[in-house]
Amino acid sequence: MMNIELSLHVKDYNGGPRIKIYNNDKTLFDDNLQTAGPHKVTLNTEMTLPNKLVIKHHGKNMKRDTHVDNSGKIVDDKGFYIQSIRLDDVLLQNELYHFDFVKDDGQVLKKNNYIGFNGEFVIDIDKDNLYTWQSGWQKMLVTNTEIFSYEKFRQEIFSDE
Amino acid sequence: MIKCDLLIVTAPYTETNYPLQAPAIIKASVVKNGYTASTFDINNDFLQMEDEDAERFALLKNFFMYGTMEDKTKIHLAESYVKYIAQKVLNKFSPKFIAVSVFTYQCQTFSEMFAEAIRSMDPNISIVFGGQGIMTQGINASDGWIKTLRKSKVIDHYIVSEGERAILDLLKTGKGHGVNNTDWKQELDLERSPLPDYGDYDLDQYKGGRLMITGSRGCVRKCSFCDIHKHWKKFVYRSGQSIANEMIEQSQKYNKYRFNFTDSLINGSMKAYRDFVTVMAKYNSTATNKITWGGQFIVRGIKSMTEDDWQLSKLAGADNLALGIESGSESVRDHMKKQFSNQDLDEFMEQAYKRKIDLQFLMIIGYPTETQTDFQNTIDMFTKYTKYQKIISSVALGSTLGVLPGTPLAEDHSEDLDLNDGENFWIYAKNKELTFKERIKRRMLAGEALEKMGYTVSRNDSQMRLLHFLWGVYKNKQKQGVAELSTGDLEDQKYS
Numbered sequence: 145m146m147n148i149e150l151s152l153h154v155k156d157y158n159g160g161p162r163i164k165i166y167n168n169d170k171t172l173f174d175d176n177l178q179t180a181g182p183h184k185v186t187l188n189t190e191m192t193l194p195n196k197l198v199i200k201h202h203g204k205n206m207k208r209d210t211h212v213d214n215s216g217k218i219v220d221d222k223g224f225y226i227q228s229i230r231l232d233d234v235l236l237q238n239e240l241y242h243f244d245f246v247k248d249d250g251q252v253l254k255k256n257n258y259i260g261f262n263g264e265f266v267i268d269i270d271k272d273n274l275y276t277w278q279s280g281w282q283k284m285l286v287t288n289t290e291i292f293s294y295e296k297f298r299q300e301i302f303s304d305e
Numbered sequence: 306m307i308k309c310d311l312l313i314v315t316a317p318y319t320e321t322n323y324p325l326q327a328p329a330i331i332k333a334s335v336v337k338n339g340y341t342a343s344t345f346d347i348n349n350d351f352l353q354m355e356d357e358d359a360e361r362f363a364l365l366k367n368f369f370m371y372g373t374m375e376d377k378t379k380i381h382l383a384e385s386y387v388k389y390i391a392q393k394v395l396n397k398f399s400p401k402f403i404a405v406s407v408f409t410y411q412c413q414t415f416s417e418m419f420a421e422a423i424r425s426m427d428p429n430i431s432i433v434f435g436g437q438g439i440m441t442q443g444i445n446a447s448d449g450w451i452k453t454l455r456k457s458k459v460i461d462h463y464i465v466s467e468g469e470r471a472i473l474d475l476l477k478t479g480k481g482h483g484v485n486n487t488d489w490k491q492e493l494d495l496e497r498s499p500l501p502d503y504g505d506y507d508l509d510q511y512k513g514g515r516l517m518i519t520g521s522r523g524c525v526r527k528c529s530f531c532d533i534h535k536h537w538k539k540f541v542y543r544s545g546q547s548i549a550n551e552m553i554e555q556s557q558k559y560n561k562y563r564f565n566f567t568d569s570l571i572n573g574s575m576k577a578y579r580d581f582v583t584v585m586a587k588y589n590s591t592a593t594n595k596i597t598w599g600g601q602f603i604v605r606g607i608k609s610m611t612e613d614d615w616q617l618s619k620l621a622g623a624d625n626l627a628l629g630i631e632s633g634s635e636s637v638r639d640h641m642k643k644q645f646s647n648q649d650l651d652e653f654m655e656q657a658y659k660r661k662i663d664l665q666f667l668m669i670i671g672y673p674t675e676t677q678t679d680f681q682n683t684i685d686m687f688t689k690y691t692k693y694q695k696i697i698s699s700v701a702l703g704s705t706l707g708v709l710p711g712t713p714l715a716e717d718h719s720e721d722l723d724l725n726d727g728e729n730f731w732i733y734a735k736n737k738e739l740t741f742k743e744r745i746k747r748r749m750l751a752g753e754a755l756e757k758m759g760y761t762v763s764r765n766d767s768q769m770r771l772l773h774f775l776w777g778v779y780k781n782k783q784k785q786g787v788a789e790l791s792t793g794d795l796e797d798q799k800y801s
Contacts, residue, residue, distance in 0.1 A: 233726075235781070235782070237781050238777060238781070242375055244377075268377065270372070270373060271372060271373075272449075272450075272453060273449060273450070276372070276450070277372075277373070280371040280372040280373050281371070281373055282774070282778070283370070283371045284367055284370075284371040284373055284374065284375065285375075285774075286770060286771060286774035287367065287371075287770075292769070292770050292773055294766075294769055297769065297772075297773045297776070298749055300776075301742060301745050301746050301749060301776070302746060
């Protein structure tokens, strides 16, 4: 069994987002989160690896479900932030910015954890071992994508906090 | 088309300028026993791509090392490359068995894809995997990956640990110690192996210009942070005469005059070491092309390694010895069970300097018992040794101590040492001030101080990047999934 815990932060305009979570085998969650603020979605399921965990946002009307004021500024929305995902004891946080969000029209959004469009946020666990997958993923990120400033890092390490 | 019983190939990615030794050893071993064998260094073939197409090389290298890439739409490039290589292999060779040398777990992705490609092209070829890389995550590792591959028929067999004898058992009977099981037996007689056969290698392609040589396996020490003794239960070694014979014979056969020992330590047995340097010193005294060699070395004081030993070492070709100094503090080294004093080290340095033998220092910053005074002792040691800087070619400061499973630190001190969700995140109850943050701080201070003194700190940038990343993981209370950025470097692999 795999324990999956999603920490979401919901924007509840016009009834809040409809979210479906599924993997290659079955639907794990399908609900409408109607209240604004933090939500924890906890799932306990058989999930053989490799597999894909897909978080789907659907049913949003892109014209009506975003509240825009007279100046064109978005003041409220139907959508949600994915703040973290825990798969057993593997916590994905910074990594979330590197998974694809595929909009319904096929456009792929990167470096994004706010799910404001209809579409699918895909976590592709392409290894049969969760820890091997996480390790490879982290190594790839630290080697290739991390922005690193020694001076900033030094400041943080030498600060009192 | 070359027909053979066995084709031994390497698998990317291993970062090396040297020819990988395993295929040459296995080939020699099976040929001696009446089989036909060839070798193909796919890793080296892959490395050639760097000069031709750096962007593609970097993409594939990362994919092979980490098993994933951010832009999944480009995975087909890796798949195409693996198919191309598999076809290239089958166009040139017609083997009954293909043995893939999986040097580290960072060779797993390529190996698996390669096996699948070979299987689809010619299902009659038996595929065998071997090498340390078939076990995931180090010496105390899991055999889950390799078992799964066999169960799913991607491969037919696997060989755990030393392959010289096991591959023969496999060819003869299809079974044996270490063949499809972890019940391998350490070879106690290293003399029985024939010399590595590099006949199929184009040795001029390797920029490092060195051949690897193995004089011993295992270690005479049981350092608290090291897990090598878990794998090699006994320290076994060849006679000095035998090692010297191999160097001389191989240098004459392949016109290569520089050697690197794969040993955990060259001078584990002083008897064998003395015999070796005596023979080599005599040979070099008349040789047109003098032989040089390097590798990992134990620090010994002048009583244990005498002036005569040093003189012979120099004449024998000693060059670039890597020393596990670890700390400038005697009390820290005592806890590590390094078994050499500051005086021993001073005597060692004086002799090496006198003979102009280059040294690399391997250090550990942030050992569990390291106090602020101990850390200062390390800095003071480097200050004192600036007079020897000409022979200290580099200093590896590491990325603070990671406590590996299976080490005495993890096993014997588990009551006081909490791993805290990561090899690098440990908390030592008897030295609570030494937090992960403090260890990073000391590592930074050491790097800055040494560079200011004029030392070359090797891989400083990549280690800082790793620490930066680990710090982020630590702050977010995530589980550590990365212990090191790369075990793909041949040199680093020796030190793991």
